[in-house]
Amino acid sequence: MDAGWIKKVLEDVGSGRLSVAEALSRLKNLPFEDLGWATLDQHRTLRQGYPEIIFGQGKTAPEIIGIMSGLIEAGDNVLVTRLGPETASLVCGKFPEAKYHERARCLTLIRGTNKIAGRGKIMIISAGTSDQPIAEEALVTAGFLGHETDYLQDVGVAGLHRLLSRMDRLADASVFIVVAGMEGALPSVVGGLVDKPVIAVPTSVGYGASFRGVAALLGMLNSCASGVCVVNIDNGFGAAYAAALINRL
Numbered sequence: 001m002d003a004g005w006i007k008k009v010l011e012d013v014g015s016g017r018l019s020v021a022e023a024l025s026r027l028k029n030l031p032f033e034d035l036g037w038a039t040l041d042q043h044r045t046l047r048q049g050y051p052e053i054i055f056g057q058g059k060t061a062p063e064i065i066g067i068m069s070g071l072i073e074a075g076d077n078v079l080v081t082r083l084g085p086e087t088a089s090l091v092c093g094k095f096p097e098a099k100y101h102e103r104a105r106c107l108t109l110i111r112g113t114n115k116i117a118g119r120g121k122i123m124i125i126s127a128g129t130s131d132q133p134i135a136e137e138a139l140v141t142a143g144f145l146g147h148e149t150d151y152l153q154d155v156g157v158a159g160l161h162r163l164l165s166r167m168d169r170l171a172d173a174s175v176f177i178v179v180a181g182m183e184g185a186l187p188s189v190v191g192g193l194v195d196k197p198v199i200a201v202p203t204s205v206g207y208g209a210s211f212r213g214v215a216a217l218l219g220m221l222n223s224c225a226s227g228v229c230v231v232n233i234d235n236g237f238g239a240a241y242a243a244a245l246i247n248r249l
Helices: 003-015 020-027 044-048 061-073 085-094 129-144 186-191 208-221 236-248
Strands: 032-034 039-041 078-081 099-101 106-109 121-126 148-152 175-180 198-202 228-230
Touching: 003 020, 061 078, 061 085, 078 129, 085 099, 085 106, 106 129, 121 129, 121 236, 129 148, 129 175, 129 198, 129 236, 175 186, 175 236, 186 198, 186 208, 186 228, 198 208, 198 236, 208 228
Parallel strands: 121 148, 121 175, 175 198, 198 228
Antiparallel strands: 032 039, 078 106, 099 106
């Protein structure tokens, strides 16, 4: 539910195409809808430019279906993150037009044309193949939010020439999301090569002393490259949302 949707309701009332009673019915759930077990934020798009995103982990299929139904009724597209394949299968049974991105563990339902919201390109870079599920969560999220994306896979510091050979693609991006586990060095390298914001995403990939991503997190927080900021461990969604806000400026 965005400003355009509300404007159309008001215009339809003004032109006589919609009665006052019908308009009240459509607007009755502003600014939120109480589902009993969840409170749906119907004003999120109006306030922030993007709809409420569903965090799927820990939710049952009926709960997700109920929230999705409310968002769809309000005219919003839907993104569900951290959704396992079994629950996704049940949700897709209810909404056949939904698409499940298995590696990213995300589900999207887009009705009509997804609006282009960005002024430039968001580039997602993953250090290793094991980091790709988090990188692809960022990729799906950025695309859902209406931004053009580019994706470089498996270009970590163990073979830095793989990244350096793609400098032309780096030059085309407006903001970077760099995903790495182990010692988390790749965002510092990228930050030293580009003149755009770099959002670093530590992953829980690594051997014992990586402490499930804490080592990468601390390495990124201590980056010597200017312009590098850091999100939480495995938070590809959060990185993409922040990148989308930057790219929308």
